[in-house]
Amino acid sequence: MDIVDIARTSGMTVILDGRIGRVEYQSVCGSLSALQRFADAVRHAEANRKDNRKRARQTLSRA
Secondary structure (H helix, E strand, C coil), rough: CCCCHHHCCCCCEEEEEECCCCEEEEEEEEHHHHHHHHHHHHHHHHHHHHHHHHHHHHHHHHH
């Protein structure tokens, strides 16, 4: 799950604030509705991840 891409897709602006060594520090800003879309997208992505794991376990147990 690329959380920065989810933030952008949700309508938030992603800003590069700084870099220390190889680590980039970013912040996001946006409206409350963009934040709600972001939260919904993260919940949806997590639910899909859990469903995929469950299906994979079921497939392995059948084999």
